[in-house]
Amino acid sequence: MPLSWDDDTGQSNIDFLFGLAVFLMAFLYVFTFIPGLFVPYQASAVDLSSVAYKTGAILVEDPGWYIYTVDGVEMGDPAWEDQPIYRLARIGLADDKLTPNVLSLDKVRALDDMSNYDLIRDKIGLSGTLTYNFSLGLVMNDTMTGRRVELLNITPAIKGDSVEYMERNVMVDTGRQLFVDCYSPAMPNAALHVRLNEMPADGRNVTVRVFNASGPGTIKSVLWQIDPVLDTPVPLIYRNQFTVRKNGLEVPVLPAAFGPGDVVEVVVYGEEISDLGMEYLWIVSDTSVFPVTEISYYNDPAFPLRKVCYPGVFKVEVWANEGI
Amino acid sequence: MRAFDDRGQIYTIEGFASALIMVGVLLFIFQSISIVTPQTEKSADMKLGQIASDTLICVDRTTEDCGSDLKAAVAMWNGHAATHSDDVSPGEPDIGRLDSQIRGMLSGDIAYRVELSYYDGSAMKITPVIIHGVPGDNSVVVSRLVTLNDDDRLSGFWTANNRFPQVIEVRLTCWYL
Numbered sequence: 001m002p003l004s005w006d007d008d009t010g011q012s013n014i015d016f017l018f019g020l021a022v023f024l025m026a027f028l029y030v031f032t033f034i035p036g037l038f039v040p041y042q043a044s045a046v047d048l049s050s051v052a053y054k055t056g057a058i059l060v061e062d063p064g065w066y067i068y069t070v071d072g073v074e075m076g077d078p079a080w081e082d083q084p085i086y087r088l089a090r091i092g093l094a095d096d097k098l099t100p101n102v103l104s105l106d107k108v109r110a111l112d113d114m115s116n117y118d119l120i121r122d123k124i125g126l127s128g129t130l131t132y133n134f135s136l137g138l139v140m141n142d143t144m145t146g147r148r149v150e151l152l153n154i155t156p157a158i159k160g161d162s163v164e165y166m167e168r169n170v171m172v173d174t175g176r177q178l179f180v181d182c183y184s185p186a187m188p189n190a191a192l193h194v195r196l197n198e199m200p201a202d203g204r205n206v207t208v209r210v211f212n213a214s215g216p217g218t219i220k221s222v223l224w225q226i227d228p229v230l231d232t233p234v235p236l237i238y239r240n241q242f243t244v245r246k247n248g249l250e251v252p253v254l255p256a257a258f259g260p261g262d263v264v265e266v267v268v269y270g271e272e273i274s275d276l277g278m279e280y281l282w283i284v285s286d287t288s289v290f291p292v293t294e295i296s297y298y299n300d301p302a303f304p305l306r307k308v309c310y311p312g313v314f315k316v317e318v319w320a321n322e323g324i
Numbered sequence: 325m326r327a328f329d330d331r332g333q334i335y336t337i338e339g340f341a342s343a344l345i346m347v348g349v350l351l352f353i354f355q356s357i358s359i360v361t362p363q364t365e366k367s368a369d370m371k372l373g374q375i376a377s378d379t380l381i382c383v384d385r386t387t388e389d390c391g392s393d394l395k396a397a398v399a400m401w402n403g404h405a406a407t408h409s410d411d412v413s414p415g416e417p418d419i420g421r422l423d424s425q426i427r428g429m430l431s432g433d434i435a436y437r438v439e440l441s442y443y444d445g446s447a448m449k450i451t452p453v454i455i456h457g458v459p460g461d462n463s464v465v466v467s468r469l470v471t472l473n474d475d476d477r478l479s480g481f482w483t484a485n486n487r488f489p490q491v492i493e494v495r496l497t498c499w500y501l
Contacts, residue, residue: 026343049367101381169378
């Protein structure tokens, strides 16, 4: 086929190059001078899911850390919740490293009490070269009462556009309780005698859980004494110095009746124990339902001091910090 | 040469016009289809796997004062398999307790099944003990090992036929409904 003389489809002439250059410059001009056109597709949003995973893992599986110095030597310890904030190195909510997913209620409360959002962000590792915004939530399912309790809800007023989240199933350790199984105790007694003098004076509440009673009973009063022989037991004032919960709900006024299927928790406040120097407690019922033996709260061979844990869901949300 | 040369069109205002059209097309494409970030599906699987693994960790929680519920349920299991008509192995109260614990930890839109993998004296066997439906697409499996020791309270199933001591794999399969 013969070539046509007026064929103007030659493409590599100067016109085409010049035209393409003008087009590219115009394209780049439009692209850059309309900021935010493609913001949702920017690269910084890509790593959010791994950041959410990392933050959740640190908070749920690590007990945290604080730093103090002894004679100029730097030392550390996981019990950061009892320490001033300036010593805090890293926030973690686990009871200890050996039991991941078991969160300490004390640590959760300490985190909930921290009001400085930027400080929390720093201590959970979200303010490195890139800073992220976050929200933390923990909802506990109190299986005894069937209520859902919101233990943690740290969230800024405004959330970002693309939020990545991570949910972790956890157990919330609500503290230790003395488990007194009253099922057919030998020689039942109307009063439960609990020895406190071996426990460490750490200001924690003393909780005695009475369950599996062999018959109906009624908690009338709780008394304390220092010497079991010389002193007359002194009654504690209800709701000022102790409280009673039946099946997880606080009893408004004593006496509190309970049956074989009920779980009764008698909570004596920790500061009262240390202030008064209580060494023995008497929990008094109107019928003989309690074991007759004296029970050591801290270290009894028959009645264990157990952690009471309820399941919960811990949720971390992160998104890019647009301000920086 | 020709009198009317029409090749010099593109270095006019049309350059800008075409750029605008290109940007418009790009925006149209980005916004009309839902942009799927790479590995979104994997991330959903990872989250489900993490929740399932957390659930097994929580039911297998051992403290110095009380043994793990998962281990107790496995140790007291008497060899009865679950079927599609019996969600939970019949006649196994400990497995029933385990089922309600797992149910309480997983949200309502997650279904699951639990299987035990063990040596039954002559061969490896996999027996389902909790069945809540047939695993759907994108199911995840997590497992945890339970060791039966000398001083554990064991059911008659484990003490018979040289089935003890051994390590049992507990498999939890989860999927979204």
